[in-house]
Amino acid sequence: MARWEPGARERLVLAAVDLFTEQGYDATTVAQIAEQAGVTRSTFFRYFPDKRDLLVAGQEALSLLLAEGIAEAPPEASPLEAVAAGLERASSTMGPMNHDLGPRLKAAVAASTELQERDALKSVGLAAAMTTALAARGVPGPVAQLAGELGVLAFKRGYAEWSEADRDSAGDLAPYTLAALDDLRAASASLG
Known part of the structure; x- marks a missing residue:
């Protein structure tokens, strides 16, 4: 070996x-x-x-990248603009292995209750990292928490779409996560 x-x-x-x-x-x-x-x-x-x-491999690095992107967003950035900066930073590190892993990981998680629980905990950890980074920028607690949760949803949705796209035409992950965040922003505005 x-x-x-x-x-x-x-x-x-x-x-x-x-x-x-x-x-x-x-x-x-x-x-x-x-x-x-x-x-x-x-x-x-x-x-x-x-x-x-194994399922949460890379979670610490991903959390750190999201938080760094948020911290480095311009001071005048809104909470969701800062989240977009975090998504862009984290997405930039995803390569072909991450693309190929997506559908296989989705199937493995769907088949196991224990892996579904681990995946949920991973989402909680990513949201907490973004919430903490936003709070450090002075964003009020409930707003930071909501923006962090939207960031996780955008990342997961963008990653799923990207990993299901043809590898040769998929390109980078960032446009997928940023488009997902825009869709979620529009959806939340329609809530009233």
Whole structure:
């Protein structure tokens, strides 16, 4: 096994998602994931405490990118303009692997209650990161919370559309997340 080959973390995530989709989350073992990724079990545990944590791989980095984008938005930016800056920052790091992972991850999550719960917790964490970044800009609590929640919805919706689009014509993720945020802004304005 190529223990020290670069990209072990990414290979572990891809292997896990494939196995979760093929045979179910409960039937998949850490040993199977490691074997399919071409690493040892100890390498698996170097990156993840258990197989549940594979779903939230990259959440800390994504939260940080969203928060940095919000913090670096111009001072005069509205809360949703700041969220758009965060979405643009985070989306800029998504590449072909993220594009290809989307439909497979969606199928794996749909097939497992435990993964659905983990996915929901990931959304809560992303919303909290954006809410905190907005509050640091002086945005009042309820407004910051609503803008953070809209940011998560926009990211998830944009990511789903992007990952389902043909890889060759999909382009970058940012236009998808920003369009989703615009749609949500328009929808919230129609609430009255």
